[in-house]
Amino acid sequence: MIFAHADYERERKFSADVVVIGTGAGGASAGAELAAAGHDVVFVEEGGHHPTSSFNPYITETIPRLYRDASATVIAGKPPIPFVEGRCVGGSTVINGGMAYRPPDRVLADWEKIAPELGARALEPYFESVENRVSVAPQHPDSIGEDSRMMQAGAKRMGWSFTVNQRNQRSCVGSNNCTMGCPTGAKQSTLVTYIPDALAAGARCLTEVRVERLLIEGGRAVGVVGRSVNPRTRKLDRPVEVRARAVIVACGAIQTPLLLLRQKLGRPGRQLGKNFTCHPNAKVLPIYPSEQCIEGWKGVSQAAQIREFHDEGILFAENFVPPGVMAAYMPFHGDEIWEAMSNYNQSIMSGVLVEDSTTGRVSRLPFGAPLIRYDITKLDHERFLRGIKLLAEMHFVMGADRVILPFFNQHLARSVDDLKKIDVLQTCPSTLELFTPHLMGTARMGSDARGSVVDVNGELWDLPGCYIADASLFPTAIGVNPQITIMALAKRVAQHMSLAKQAA
């Protein structure tokens, strides 16, 4: 059963076995697991329930409806990094690109050193179960776009290795609307997988409620208190309370620490909010000659990732975006932007993703807003410059006329020779223009209370009955798209809770 704003006029107090805050990758996977095991589950989700039939490509309608703060969210640092998060039933899985990867073996080997439960062998059944449920499979060749084919052809021309992408999709027709909500239901977000599973098993979902604090009694988490969100004004109004035997916090790697910091939790190791990682991305936007009709909006983006430099922590991919979003990325005005956008059909939105070599921190400002600090390192800056030069060179080799670069003091390269100026002009990281949709690590798992926020089963060291099941859990960045790992870890957290209760 799904509740919305108007329903809290008559009913504001609920009880359950487990209350799960958030319905994204982690919350939905954990809640579905518990509901299937026979527990009474109540989800509390700040965003609204927007069904597949409501999705469209119009950004002025979609972004305020599905994205937190209409995507006007920025990490403070050198350079500042805009980031995006979903705020709707299904969370960020509703607006993500559908790439579905396990972490590389080297990452799981590192995690295994932290705790054997986090190694490849121990996590295998969880990955397998998640991949089956969200239908991870290669893309049908007919649904792949020309921008993707050009990227693969470019990699071949340069002699670079690439991996054909696995995506969580069934019968994807390549409508290229993934980041605005999949209008065919092909993308297997939690909106169309784990949430319906949980509802079918009897779970309830309180939408349009923002949780403001946990209920704590006798040193245990026993529920949550929040307020309903008016979907027209986005103002908080009626108080809503859910009492439960256990609480799962799955608000994502920014909102989870923000919520828990309010009650000064995460005390033993003072790690809550720290260890923030975000796989920053830099765009490399080539424009090909007018006779070359790429039409990147036809067919799914990112059929492959160029992994030649993955051991150095550098990955290349493309992700086509609607015209309004592309225009926002263009560093031009007036006639220049008009001319550049008239080449929309000849452009490829490609990018360089760098695996973090540092961490940042999420903290809570006095009025409850998040402050996220993250500065890229010298090493990451060098990796960006190397990646941008290589990717731009690939596009020139493929015949691009010009490449729009991600530097505010150097917008354009017209030839491979022009790329040499990067070494001269880009000596300071502040000139880089970055972006990220991957937010991780702010309540990391561990086997030592001094170095982590939760134990290896996801329970807070300093609050029994309170579990975390989202991207915050990652002990380190994983260097690839994170949703499958989040779902797998969340499922493991939920299974442990179920087993613990049965044993009790």
Ligand SMILES: Cc1cc2nc3c(=O)[nH]c(=O)nc-3n(C[C@H](O)[C@H](O)[C@H](O)COP(=O)(O)OP(=O)(O)OC[C@H]3O[C@@H](n4cnc5c(N)ncnc54)[C@H](O)[C@@H]3O)c2cc1C
């Ligand atoms: C544009 C974009 C593209 C991406 N592409 C990919 C990709 O191709 N492959 C991939 O693997 N990953 C991708 N990701 C990342 C992936 O989707 C996220 O890492 C993942 O969904 C995060 O899961 P989560 O459970 O931590 O949080 P989310 O999925 O963000 O869910 C958190 C939920 O909690 C709710 N919430 C937050 N605070 C509160 C509160 N106080 N009260 C009530 N509810 C609250 C939010 O509204 C939200 O619905 C992408 C993300 C974006 C935004």
Ligand code: SF4
């Ligand atoms: S390309 Fe279109 S059909 Fe395929 S998953 Fe994305 S939005 Fe859905």
